[in-house]
Amino acid sequence: MSQSVTPFSLRLNREICRKRTPALVGLDPRWEQLPPDIQARSRDLYDDPLVQRAAAFEEFCVRLIDVVAPLVPAVKPQAAFFEELGPDGCVALARVIRYARQSGLVVICDAKRGDIGSTAEAYARAYLAGADDKAAPWGADALTVNPYLGADTLEPFVKVAQERGAGIYVLVRTSNPGAGTFQDRRHEGETLYHAVADVVEKLSAANAAGPDEGLGSYGSIGAVVGATYPAELSQLRQRMPHVPLLIPGYGSQGGAAADVAGGFDAQGLGALVNSSRAINFAYQLAPYSEQFGPRKWEAAAEAATRQMIADLAKHTSAGKLY
Amino acid sequence: MSQSVTPFSLRLNREICRKRTPALVGLDPRWEQLPPDIQARSRDLYDDPLVQRAAAFEEFCVRLIDVVAPLVPAVKPQAAFFEELGPDGCVALARVIRYARQSGLVVICDAKRGDIGSTAEAYARAYLAGADDKAAPWGADALTVNPYLGADTLEPFVKVAQERGAGIYVLVRTSNPGAGTFQDRRHEGETLYHAVADVVEKLSAANAAGPDEGLGSYGSIGAVVGATYPAELSQLRQRMPHVPLLIPGYGSQGGAAADVAGGFDAQGLGALVNSSRAINFAYQLAPYSEQFGPRKWEAAAEAATRQMIADLAKHTSAGKLY
Numbered sequence: 001m002s003q004s005v006t007p008f009s010l011r012l013n014r015e016i017c018r019k020r021t022p023a024l025v026g027l028d029p030r031w032e033q034l035p036p037d038i039q040a041r042s043r044d045l046y047d048d049p050l051v052q053r054a055a056a057f058e059e060f061c062v063r064l065i066d067v068v069a070p071l072v073p074a075v076k077p078q079a080a081f082f083e084e085l086g087p088d089g090c091v092a093l094a095r096v097i098r099y100a101r102q103s104g105l106v107v108i109c110d111a112k113r114g115d116i117g118s119t120a121e122a123y124a125r126a127y128l129a130g131a132d133d134k135a136a137p138w139g140a141d142a143l144t145v146n147p148y149l150g151a152d153t154l155e156p157f158v159k160v161a162q163e164r165g166a167g168i169y170v171l172v173r174t175s176n177p178g179a180g181t182f183q184d185r186r187h188e189g190e191t192l193y194h195a196v197a198d199v200v201e202k203l204s205a206a207n208a209a210g211p212d213e214g215l216g217s218y219g220s221i222g223a224v225v226g227a228t229y230p231a232e233l234s235q236l237r238q239r240m241p242h243v244p245l246l247i248p249g250y251g252s253q254g255g256a257a258a259d260v261a262g263g264f265d266a267q268g269l270g271a272l273v274n275s276s277r278a279i280n281f282a283y284q285l286a287p288y289s290e291q292f293g294p295r296k297w298e299a300a301a302e303a304a305t306r307q308m309i310a311d312l313a314k315h316t317s318a319g320k321l322y
Numbered sequence: 323m324s325q326s327v328t329p330f331s332l333r334l335n336r337e338i339c340r341k342r343t344p345a346l347v348g349l350d351p352r353w354e355q356l357p358p359d360i361q362a363r364s365r366d367l368y369d370d371p372l373v374q375r376a377a378a379f380e381e382f383c384v385r386l387i388d389v390v391a392p393l394v395p396a397v398k399p400q401a402a403f404f405e406e407l408g409p410d411g412c413v414a415l416a417r418v419i420r421y422a423r424q425s426g427l428v429v430i431c432d433a434k435r436g437d438i439g440s441t442a443e444a445y446a447r448a449y450l451a452g453a454d455d456k457a458a459p460w461g462a463d464a465l466t467v468n469p470y471l472g473a474d475t476l477e478p479f480v481k482v483a484q485e486r487g488a489g490i491y492v493l494v495r496t497s498n499p500g501a502g503t504f505q506d507r508r509h510e511g512e513t514l515y516h517a518v519a520d521v522v523e524k525l526s527a528a529n530a531a532g533p534d535e536g537l538g539s540y541g542s543i544g545a546v547v548g549a550t551y552p553a554e555l556s557q558l559r560q561r562m563p564h565v566p567l568l569i570p571g572y573g574s575q576g577g578a579a580a581d582v583a584g585g586f587d588a589q590g591l592g593a594l595v596n597s598s599r600a601i602n603f604a605y606q607l608a609p610y611s612e613q614f615g616p617r618k619w620e621a622a623a624e625a626a627t628r629q630m631i632a633d634l635a636k637h638t639s640a641g642k643l644y
Contacts, residue, residue, distance in 0.1 A: 030440070050459065080437055080444040086459025087416060090409040112437055114468055115402055116498040118352070122402040137372060137408025146436055148470040148493060152500030171470060176438040178474030181521070182514060187507040192514060195504060 005131050007209045008141060008167030008220035009244055012106050013269055015073035017215070020322035021309045022268070024108070024246070025068045026276025027077040027096065029057040033281045035297045054088035057081065061096040064280065067302050069103040071309065074141075076246075076274055079111035094138050101133060107140045108169065108246065108272075114146035114153060121156035128157075130164030142167035144224060144246070151199045158203055158221060167220040167244070170200045172236065175226025175249030193232075197223060197239050205242040214321070216269050218244050227260045227273065234262030237270065245271040250308070251278030257311035268320025273312055279304045327453050329531045330464060330489030330542035331566055334428050335591055337395035339537070342644040343631045344590070346430070346568070347390045348598025349399040349418065351379040355603045357619045376410035379403065383418040386602065389624050391425040393631065396463075398568075398596055401433035416460050423455060429462045430491065430568065430594075436468035436475060443478035450479075452486030464489035466546060466568070473521045480525055480543060489542040489566070492522045494558065497548025497571030515554075519545060519561050527564040536643070538591050540566050549582045549595065556584030559592065567593040572630070573600030579633035590642025595634055601626045 016022050031039070031053050042056035065075065077100075082093035093109075100107045113123040129139030145157050145168045157168045173183055173193040183193040204219030219242045225233055227249035237245065245263050250256070250273050263271035282288040282304035283297035292300035338344050353361070353375050364378035387397065399422075404415035415431075422429045435445040451461030467479050467490045479490045495505055495515040505515040526541030541564045547555055549571035559567065567585050572578070572595050585593035604610040604626035605619035614622035 078441060080435075080441045080448070083448045084444040084459075086448070087409055087412040089459075090412045094409060112468070113402075113434070115434055116496065119400060119402045122406040126402070126405040126408070137406075137411075146434070146468045146470050148468050148504060149496045150498055150500035150503040150505065152498055152503070174438065174471045176472055176474055178472035181472040181474070182470060182517060183472065185507070185509040185514060185517060187509055192504060192507060195507060199503070 005163075005165035007165055007207070008130060008161065009218040010209050010213070010215065011141070011165070012073065012167070012244065013215040013218065014213070015106050016269060016272075017322045019071065019073045021072060021312060022264070022272050022316065023072045023305065023309050023312055024074045024076055024272040024274040025064070025072050025279050025305060026110070026274050027061045027064060027075055028276040028280055029060050029081050030281075031056070033284065034060055035283065035294045037295065050085045051088050054082075054085045054092040057085070057089065058092040058095055062099050063298060064301060065096070065100050065103050065105065067298050068279070068305055069100075069105055071302070071305050072105070074106035074108060074272055075100050076108045076110050076276070078276070079109060097138055097140050098133070101139065101141070106142070108142040108144065109138060109140035110144045112144045112146050112171065114149055116149055116153050117156065120153050121160060124157045124160035128160050128164050128166035130161065130166030132164065135164050140166070142169060142222070144169045144171065146171050147196050147199070154199070154203060158207070161220055162207055167222055169222040169224050169246045170196065172196050172200060172223040173225045173229065173232055175228045179226065194239070197236055201240040201243055204240070208242045216265060216267060218242055218270065222246055224248065225263065230259040230262060233260065237263050237265070246274060247271055248274045251275035257315040260312070261315040264316045266317050268316040268322060275308055279308065327485075327487035329487055329529070330452060330483065331540040332531050332535070332537065333463070333487070334395065334489070334566065335537040335540065336535070337428050338591060338594075339644045341393065341395045343394060343634060344586070344594050344638065345394045345627065345631050345634055346396045346398055346594040346596040347386070347394050347601050347627060348432070348596050349383045349386060349397055350598040350602055351382050351403050352603075353378070355606065356382055357605065357616045359617065372407045373410050376404075376407045376414040379407070379411065380414040380417055384421050385620060386623060387418070387422050387425050387427065389620050390601070390627055391422075391427055393624070393627050394427070396428035396430060396594060397422050398430045398432050398598070400598070401431060419460055419462050420455070423461065423463070428464070430464040430466065431460060431462035432466045434466045434468050434493065436471055438471055438475050439478065442475050443482060446479045446482035450482050450486055450488035452483065452488030454486060457486050462488070464491060464544070466491045466493065468493050469518050469521070476521070476525060480529070483542055484529055489544055491544040491546050491568045492518065494518050494522060494545040495547045495551065495554055497550045501548065516561070519558055522565055523562040526562070530564045538587055538589060540564055540592065544568055546570065547585065552581040552584055555582065559585050559587070568596060569593055570596045573597035579637040582634070583637040586638045588639050590638040590644060597630055601630065
């Protein structure tokens with residue numbers, strides 16, 4: 001990595017300290033759940049249903065970014081919802097990523113890509129901008145990556161990430177009910193997700209920044225570890241000391257703040273905790289639905305974000321930096 | 323599945339019989355390897371480097387489709403190369419898929435997607451058109467899918483595929499040198515890829531069409547199995563009797579026609595064998611480079627395709643239907 005490029009892990013940890021929270025807001029636009037006024041406006045403006053939806057997704061995400069940018073260090077747009085709208089959705093995704101970065105947020109594009117050799121490198125070049133906004137068409141700070149194809153297929157992602165000061169988050173243990181089908185299979189006593197974790201730790205340790213600025217010794221190769229399995233989370237935190245974690249499953253998927261405590265180091269660093277639907281569509285959920293309703297969806301999202309931040313603050317380390 | 327929708331497996335097998343070959347041509351546009359006249363024309367026409375490349379990719383793929391459409395049943399565009407160009411590349415991918423289908427080809431979009439629940443369904447809806455061209459923005463017949471997240475995450479893809487008469491190809495055993503890192507790990511004597519194979523067989527058997535038209539009893543849930551491991555290929559053919567295979571690794575990746583013989587049933591059905599670079603850029607490779615050169619790149623691609631078809635014909639079953 002060129003000396004002039006600030007590593008992803010350092011940029012991320014600075015933002016966590018600056019915002020004083022490890023809360024990560026997922027951007028998961030779902031047409032059926034969008035506030036009715038956003039739906040209606042895009043229907044008035046555009047004829048093509050895909051263009052309507054893409055415009056509505058962009059407006060919704062931009063307004064949500066305005067709500068959360070002062071509060072949290074990072075956002076995680078879900079690529080699938082944009083891709084479902086075809087190329088117009090892809091344009092909207094690129095704009096949403098750019099707007100989030102301009103708003104001072106670290107952006108983790110959740111696209112779960114994975115392929116071999118030069119094909120993997122093409123995905124990395126598509127999504128990883130790192131320090132330079134113009135380096136990639138979807139100019140994110142980090143990308144989620146699927147490890148099934150093998151350790152060699154992670155290397156092109158690592159190479160591009162290091163060149164650009166970007167990061168990747170490799171799927172280690174996911175938060176879905178059937179995550180164990182393959183991930184829990186044991187070989188000589190070790191599960192598959194342990195094996196993936198060991199590969200990720202090795203990759204991240206090799207490029208760890210050193211304890212710069214007192215922010216720990218993390219590399220830029222992260223791991224996705226679901227909050228639905230708290231005991232595993234603590235074990236994986238210890239097993240991957242140089243790996244920043246991305247913890248989904250908080251909120252709508254059933255994880256609670258106490259469940260994610262094991263994901264943090266003694267300084268309160270080392271993990272981001274994601275909530276998507278419970279913040280995006282807080283206006284439809286108790287206790288916010290009664291107080292706010294659809295016209296005040298942004299106030300509901302802000303209240304839900306502040307609640308998440310407060311919940312996380314109770315359960316992260318007492319000795320934390322922020 | 324509605325009675326009126328023809329299953330993917332049946333449409334595919336009809337085309338294999340009609341074209342009398344299981345050869346699958348990958349569409350892997352790589353800027354550095356494109357014929358110089360295509361590069362030059364797009365540079366003259368467009369200023370933006372990404373637009374230049376997207377236009378060149380589209381021209382290259384359309385002309386390659388014109389070459390191979392009379393010869394082979396199916397093509398496999400690699401999404402990563404188009405995504406690297408941003409939204410303009412995504413538009414080009416959609417157009418290339420549409421053109422290939424209009425040319426009578428079955429289109430397998432190689433995007434290796436995978437996610438949980440409604441997110442997986444969004445990916446399926448984005449790529450799987452099946453019988454109806456207009457059903458998806460990238461209107462392919464089938465999509466490659468990554469199983470790491472678990473068996474439950476395949477179900478949304480299966481559901482959409484069945485509704486639309488589309489197919490999926492689940493990564494079982496890939497063709498890269500490091501494929502074994504995770505895929506070869508054994509649990510109670512069975513490798514991970516065996517476990518994935520068993521899930522895929524169960525899913526495909528559940529929707530197998532029955533021996534319609536004497537074309538075997540295949541479902542529409544396929545498997546990607548690399549040609550670089552011939553013994554595994556034969557075992558997997560037997561282990562997944564209802565599963566259509568997609569065999570990469572032939573040609574540039576080192577597999578030979580004899581290595582793929584084990585992928586076929588007694589009728590010569592049950593598998594597609596893919597070649598990408600060795601056909602796309604045959605004009606740069608011996609023995610075609612001397613005879614053809616860059617201006618005759620299409621003739622080189624045609625010669626390489628015909629050679630592949632002849633090679634495969636020697637090694638597929640003697641009792642085959644075509």
